[in-house]
Amino acid sequence: MQLQQEMTNRQRQAQGTLERMKTELESRVAGLRHQEEHCLRQALLIEANLVDVDHALQIIRAALASGIDWKEIEQMLVLERRRGNPIAQIIHSLQLSDNEMTLMLSSDARTAATSRSRTAARLNKTNDNHDSDNESDDGDHDDDDIPNEPQEEDESIDDRVELVKIDISQSAFANAQRYYEQRKKAAEKEMKTIEASEHALRAAEKKALKVLAGTASKNKRKKTAPLNTLREIRKSHWFEKFRYFITSENYLVIAGKDSQQNEQLVRRYLEENTGDLYMHADVHGAASVIIKGRGNRPAPPLSIQEAAIFAAACSSAWDAKVAVNAFWVYPEQVSQSAPSGMHLNQGSFVVRGQRNYVPVTTSGSGPMVMGFGFLFRLALQSVWRHLGERSIRSQEVNTSPTWATQSQDNGSCVGGCEVHR
Template sequence: MPHQKHLSECAGNASSRTPFRVCRERLIANTLRVCSERVQRIRHAACPYLKEVCPDFGERPRACLHGAPQGVRQGNAHALGGAVTLKPSDKNDPESPKVYVEFLPATLAAHAVADRKEFNSFDGAMDEHFSKMEGQRSEQQMRAQQNAVLSKVDKIRLDQEKRAHQLAAAATKKDRQAQLIEYNLPQVDAAINAVNTALASGMNWEELKLMVKAERKAGNPVAGLIHEMSFERNSITLLLSNTLDDAEEEEMTRPVETVEVDLSLTGYANAESYFTAKKRDAEKQSKTEVAGAKAVKAAEKRTQKEASKVKTTLTITQIRKQMWFEKFNWFVSSENFLVLCGRDAAQNDMLVRRYLATGDVFVYSDVTDTPCCVIKHPCGAAGQPVPPLTLTQAGHTVLCRSNAWDSKMVTSAWWVEADQVGLADPVTGPLPLGQVYVTGHRNILPSSQLLMGFGLLFQ
């Protein structure tokens, strides 16, 4: 900021005889001079730190800072270059589009590890960012819609595969358990007979568990096979291993699996029961795979219909620039004449003062709150008379937008040439805002019903 002495001198010059322009110019000159001196001091002090904050500058900080004031005065935006940072790409989706995050006048240390795109000028970085922003947003929305549609099929496919895998795993487990029973058939029969004999002698399940525990500690091999007993299911769980394929391995290193056997069946009958269950699961797996393939195919067919509704082409929607007449109430007549009506008193005044030209037609009525209405000739038709149908439509609009609409009063509008309309009374002078002064003959239009409609105009 400038020193107080300079401001006092400038304020003293602002007397009644000294134009304010002189004071203003001196104030600006002193302000710029003092600020320039302070910028010089800050600029030289900041250079060592810029090398740490902005390592990509190298030896450029001093040159850029010394040239910045002149570059700013000349409108030069190429001093520091520019960059655009990118959103980290999805590693699971190599085809994911590049998305711009922000644009920078220079690459700072905070952006050293970020993906970025360098430009020779800051203007180029800004142009690239804003020109691609809308397209990238549209592409992201399109990919999100496509992924949402495809995820439905993937979910159905994964569910069917999971169910088939579970059935296959269950069938494999039952087949292995049946084989383990066959490998250890004498031991399984001995364990079943021992438990059934103890129960037949009147021993309850708790006493039986204590007896098995004691026999296991005593080294009884049959009791050592019993892992668990379940009186609710009338079964016991045995610890069995493959004694045939692993004959060369030591007994302590053989893999052991738990197999539940029914006490009401023999060892061979338990093995047959497991083989039957394995066959049943295999059949379920086959049926599940067939039904799953049909379900996935039907889902893919539905997905294709839904995906066809997703717009696959990227379009950048340009904001339509409004035409000058769209600030008024307007319509195009049946003969292609543009008809304008003011929305309020200010627009009525603007319409007459700025847009009523020679050759146009002014339409009005004697009803209160009547808007000013101007009929503009189409291109190439200047000087031609306005057709009666267009005059009637304009008069109809004027009446519908006046107090005649609320009072349901059927009356007539009238029209005059543009040179018959003014905003000032020859005697009293300028009229209030929104009022007009009309001279000469008024052409009365036919009365019409108070009916209005609307239409849509596409470009």
């Protein structure tokens, strides 16, 4: 009875794993397709309103070039909306700190003007509610210009218009092309995601069938065997799907096996305010490495040195047999937000601020040497015998270690990126 229950549990576990993988794949692909459709729709809306978008860009650029205060520009925009200025009515809001503005665009030319007028009137009313002083100053000479429109509750954007973010530094055509490029990147990422996920699904299905076949075979052999011959299968730890090792001071160090694992590793397991450190070999395409903190304490120098060797060994420097430096930074310095003009590939990140370099050589101090080891899981009654092993043998790392070279970086990518000029 217990053997049958074991086989049933394994079947459910294998089936559940496959279903979770399929659900995750469908969710990621759906998200990427939604992004493609959104970018295409935004580009088409800009192309359908090229003249109006260019006029809006010219107005805002002229106001900025004349040195007018940003708040005054927004107030002028409100007044022009009230006066029925068609260009002002398509401008929904300004994000001048990001050099962007949001426009209300529609592909239906017959209803676009009416929709924008209604939306602009509601925006003006919202602005008046937030600024009663402006209402009293402007009401005497501008109220006659506001069209009487029916009131709609809980709506500030008409269904017939869509909000489109525009880069003020680019032309209308260039903004449309930017959305087309974003759509292309999303489509490429979708294809790569599908290919990688299908490969992973096939491997998981093959593994599940192998496990089930092995379980069935063992079930036949164990029908006449005593029940005490059953052994519990060890449950894998979360980090075992990555490359990993334990430092001499008992710190867990993890590295991605490919670009997809690099992205997963940083997104899910690199945590701020926990003592985690991010490490990367100073060579293109190297793996992302995380040193997990212990008790909110970052790893000391010896563990960082060992992690640097590990990072170098997980890069092309290992095959080339060349010395390469590695650097570590804090989690808050690692970002997936690419600077303007740069596209981050999957598994790539932008590192900003001070980098702490650790030298790795092919011989001598800090040699690039790797080996295999065995880990044993202790029984609970044996844990106390090993307390204090792998203790810290060096001082805790601080923000300015004397054993590492420091370098200031305003923001460059690691793991691979493309620069568009």
